[in-house]
Amino acid sequence: MKILLVEDNRELADSIYSLSAQEGYICEVADSLSDACQKLLLFSYDCILLDIMLPDGNGMELLTQVKLQHMNCGILIISAKNALDDKIKALDDGADDYLTKPFHLSELNARLRAIYRRKQLGGNTLIIHQEISINTVSFEAKVHSTLLDITRKEFELLLYLVVNKNRVISRQAIAIHLWGDYIDNQPNFDFVYQHIKNLRKKISAAGGKDYIDTVYGLGYKFNGDKYEISQ
Amino acid sequence: MKLASKFTLWFLGILILITPITITIGYYYIHQKIDQAETERLQTINDLVASQVKNGFKPAAYTLGRPVNIRRFKGPLPAALKQTERSSFFNKDLNRQDCRLTVTSYYHINSQNYQISSYDYIVKADEILSGMMRGVIWKIILITLAMAITAGIVSKYVMAPFYQTLKSIQSFSLKRQEKIYFPRTSTREFRKLNEFVQLMTDKLSEDYRSLKEFSENASHELQTPLAVIRSKLDLLANTPIQEDQAGLVADMQDAVEKLSRINRYLLLLTKLENHEFEHKDQIRFCTVTNHTLSIYQELIKLKSIQVSKKVDKHILIKLHPVLAEMLVGNLISNAIRHNLQNGHIQVELNAKKLIVRNTGIPPKIPTDELFQRFKKGNQSSEGIGLGLAIVKQICTISGFSVQYTYKDDWHIVCVVFNDRRVLTEPAAELSVLQ
Numbered sequence: 267m268k269i270l271l272v273e274d275n276r277e278l279a280d281s282i283y284s285l286s287a288q289e290g291y292i293c294e295v296a297d298s299l300s301d302a303c304q305k306l307l308l309f310s311y312d313c314i315l316l317d318i319m320l321p322d323g324n325g326m327e328l329l330t331q332v333k334l335q336h337m338n339c340g341i342l343i344i345s346a347k348n349a350l351d352d353k354i355k356a357l358d359d360g361a362d363d364y365l366t367k368p369f370h371l372s373e374l375n376a377r378l379r380a381i382y383r384r385k386q387l388g389g390n391t392l393i394i395h396q397e398i399s400i401n402t403v404s405f406e407a408k409v410h411s412t413l414l415d416i417t418r419k420e421f422e423l424l425l426y427l428v429v430n431k432n433r434v435i436s437r438q439a440i441a442i443h444l445w446g447d448y449i450d451n452q453p454n455f456d457f458v459y460q461h462i463k464n465l466r467k468k469i470s471a472a473g474g475k476d477y478i479d480t481v482y483g484l485g486y487k488f489n490g491d492k493y494e495i496s497q
Numbered sequence: 498m499k500l501a502s503k504f505t506l507w508f509l510g511i512l513i514l515i516t517p518i519t520i521t522i523g524y525y526y527i528h529q530k531i532d533q534a535e536t537e538r539l540q541t542i543n544d545l546v547a548s549q550v551k552n553g554f555k556p557a558a559y560t561l562g563r564p565v566n567i568r569r570f571k572g573p574l575p576a577a578l579k580q581t582e583r584s585s586f587f588n589k590d591l592n593r594q595d596c597r598l599t600v601t602s603y604y605h606i607n608s609q610n611y612q613i614s615s616y617d618y619i620v621k622a623d624e625i626l627s628g629m630m631r632g633v634i635w636k637i638i639l640i641t642l643a644m645a646i647t648a649g650i651v652s653k654y655v656m657a658p659f660y661q662t663l664k665s666i667q668s669f670s671l672k673r674q675e676k677i678y679f680p681r682t683s684t685r686e687f688r689k690l691n692e693f694v695q696l697m698t699d700k701l702s703e704d705y706r707s708l709k710e711f712s713e714n715a716s717h718e719l720q721t722p723l724a725v726i727r728s729k730l731d732l733l734a735n736t737p738i739q740e741d742q743a744g745l746v747a748d749m750q751d752a753v754e755k756l757s758r759i760n761r762y763l764l765l766l767t768k769l770e771n772h773e774f775e776h777k778d779q780i781r782f783c784t785v786t787n788h789t790l791s792i793y794q795e796l797i798k799l800k801s802i803q804v805s806k807k808v809d810k811h812i813l814i815k816l817h818p819v820l821a822e823m824l825v826g827n828l829i830s831n832a833i834r835h836n837l838q839n840g841h842i843q844v845e846l847n848a849k850k851l852i853v854r855n856t857g858i859p860p861k862i863p864t865d866e867l868f869q870r871f872k873k874g875n876q877s878s879e880g881i882g883l884g885l886a887i888v889k890q891i892c893t894i895s896g897f898s899v900q901y902t903y904k905d906d907w908h909i910v911c912v913v914f915n916d917r918r919v920l921t922e923p924a925a926e927l928s929v930l931q
Contacts (some may be wrong), residue, residue, distance in 0.1 A: 275721050283729030288735065346720035348761065349768075350819050368724035368757050393874040434734040436747075438754045448792050448826055451785060457799050482743035484734050484750070 267382050270291045270311040272302040272328065273344070282315065285371045288433070291378075299323040301436040304393050311339050311390055312386050313378060318345040318356075326359060333360040339407070340381035344369065370439035372430045379429045395428050395490060409474035419444050420465050427478060427488035462486055501652030505644050512637065520629055527625055532598065535619050536581050539600035547604040550611060556867045565615045574603045574610055585621070596621040658682035662691055669698055671705045671772070705771070712767040723757045755881060762883040765823075766870075769890045776817035779920055782825075783812045786846050789825045796833050797842070806844040815918040816895055826889045827884040828910055829854045835908065840842070848919050851912045857874075866900040 273279045279295045286293035294370070299322045302314075306328075314332065317323040318434050326352035329341060345352065348366040362381045365374060369380050382401065383390065391403040405421050407414045416424070426443050427435065429453045435456035441450045444461075466476055479487045519887040545858070546565055580601045588595040601614035658680065665677045677698055730753065734746050768774065786808050790797075797804055814821070832842045832855035840856040866872050866888040873882040885901070888910075892899040896915035 278721065278728060281725065281732055284732050287729075302733065346724075346765075348720075349773075367561045367720040368727040368753070370730050404609040425614040434731075436731070436734065436750050438750060439731075444790065448789075448830065457796055460799055461795070481734070484743045485747075 267312045267386075268294075268310075269313050269315060269378070270294055270296060270302065270305055270309075270339075271315045271321065272296045272299070273317045273323060274298065274324070275317075276317075278327070281371065282374065283373060289375060297321075299325070299328060301381075302328055303331070306337070310337070313340040313342060313380075313381055315342050315344055315374075316361075318343060318347060318352075321366055326356070329356070329359050329361060338385070340385040342381055344378055370436065370442065372426070372433055372435045372439045372442055374441070375433070376426055376429045377426065383416065393425070393428055395477075395488075396493075398424075398428065398469070398477075400425055400428060409469055409472035412472045414468055414472055416465065420461060420468070423461055423465055424469075427486065431488050431490040432482055434481045434487045439486075440485065499652065500634045500656065501648040505648050505662060507846070508644065508923075509641060512640065516633055516637065520633060522619070523623070523629060524626055527629075528622055531619060531625075532581075532583070535598050535617060536600055539598065539615045539617060540579065543602040546613050546615075547602065547606060547611065550604070550613075551606045554919060564617070565613065567717065568614075569613045569623065570610050570612055572610070578603045583619075584774055585748065592623060594623070616755050646756070655684065658684060662687065662694060666698075671701060672774045676702070690726060697794070706765075708770060709773075710766055714773070715764065719760050720757075723753065726753050727757070746866070759883065762881065762887060766887060766890055767819075769887070771892055772894060774817040774820050774894070776815065776820075777816050779813040780818050780821050781812065782814045782816070782821060782851070783808050783810055783846060785821045786825050786844065786851070789829050789843065792826075793829055793833055796830075800833065800836055801832065801839045802836055802842055803840070804842045804844065806846075808844065808846040809848065812846060812848055813920040814914060815920070820891050820895070825851070827888050828912075831855075831884055831910075832908070848914070850914060851910065854907045854909045856906060857908050859906075860903050864903055864908075867901055 269286060270277055271282055271286075272295055273282065273295070274297050276297070279297070283293050283295060291439070294305060296305050299320045302316075306314075314328075316325045316328060321433075325345075331413045332339065332341060333445045341360065343356045343364045343366070344367060345356075353364045359461050362385070363377050363488075365377060380402075383393075391401055393400040393402065397406065397410045399411075400421075405418065407416060407421055407424055422444055423440065426440065437458045439462065440461075441449045441456045452466075462478060462480075466478055470476055475491055475493055477488050477490065478493070479489045481487050542565060546567060552568065582599045582601070584595060584599070585594055585596045587593075596619050598618050598619050599614055600615040636922055662679055665679060677695070678869065681697065682688055682691065698835070727750075730746055730750050734750075736744070738746070758807045786806075790804065790806065816824075828843070828851075829842075832853050835857045836842065836855050837857060841854075842851070842856075843854040845852040845854075860867070868885050869883040870886045872885075885910060889899060891897075892912060895918060897911045897918075900911045901909070901914075902911070
């Protein structure tokens, strides 16, 4: 996947660049609107990560331009503005998704992947890892072609873990991914543990291996290489 | 009381106060003038009679029919050659008190001493007074009537600029960001008022704009560093680290989480205070309530909480959907969070109010204080203490009232809706779900 990152904050751009490197994406960084326009003229990208507030203008201008020229790239807005109106406006104007700062890198990754699946992979809605296959349209997950009897939240959790394969995902990131702002004033994230526990149980009941690792006090990791190394 | 009536009352008060004084003064002068005129007249008569006596005429020719009394007397002339005397007596024929003025003069004519006195009846003091009183009463009645009639008309005309100003202020809205203009007026006070109001509203608009700008800037300025910290921590967590380091990262992640949450809530409160959530459409409050309950299902199960709900259908309320979600979400998540294992939650919604009851440990501070920012039942708890402040703020700007009580082991939060924002459809049904 080839990404154009339009972000004026160097440190944040570095973080996203690192994420891209780890995930094997090609990422180019533009720190201003003019820079981004130039890059768009010369190259084509699968996805644009676009900050709205830029030193030389509003990121929405770029959005309009991309839409006018019918460029086939997904656009993910990353903005500090979290008002509902801003989100609605951005989505109306043709953005594919809207992520509010501060975000978790795993969340950004999951959304990038989702846009990529929709935009570039066309009908390919199946995500497969070894014996596990996930259908993002019918919301079904199978292990060795046995349909897993999981709730919607558990499905989303599994998808989130698999998409962020080999990444450590914090409990907070999982909680926010599954419940959004509703989780705000809960004192701990024990319920994440409960969900993980149920998911593990259901996968192993269907004959799947346990890929989900607990990483100290940090969170969880879908360890894709687990059994390849030990074998 | 209207300004015009106030002025009228003051004027009448002064009139009533001053009238007796003017009556006294008027009475005194009239009385004096009458006496003086009468005395002068009688004196002239006396002088005339005296000169007739001097010239040897018979005084009878002049005194005929007049009450003049001439007396020759021995002895020296008294020191005062002219004496006036008034005496009042009861006149039986007229059946009233009468007043007589007698002027006595002394003359030395042809080496003889004469005393000539004449008298006349004069208008009595009481009569002057009663006449004046009658006039004054008429005067007061006429003035009062005239004022009562004209006050309304004149005040409407004079006060017109004032009411115009009032109307402008009433329709002024900070959100619309438009200046208000006043028509020119010749009344100095109103001109001053208009100038002042103009200045004030301009200043308000300016302050509001800068506050809005600040809250937007603060959002951007704080969210970006937070995003940097969060992303770096994510990256750090993905490097090969040891258990103790992982513990440190986890603690930092918790703190950043809390920080970003506080930031978001404070910004939200500012936006609420700025009334940035105006909404004209109705939302289905019942749907919002049911939806919120279903979102928290997992958390409810985790604590084995029993939920009973009594939510009427078709409750339409004029409220921004974001605010409605936040209001119900905060109340229900609080009810879950501060609940006991195997506790209970009761949610009741009807066209009048929303009540959320939950079991839990008794509050340590007065329940009213829990609506204040950063006030927590347990100061060391993980929460940020802004949830109820937001509930309160949403209620305030929507004209709802909210109360938190603790009674019979139940924490009860009751939100009473503003009638003007509620629209109910008939055929409300009850649905009871365990």
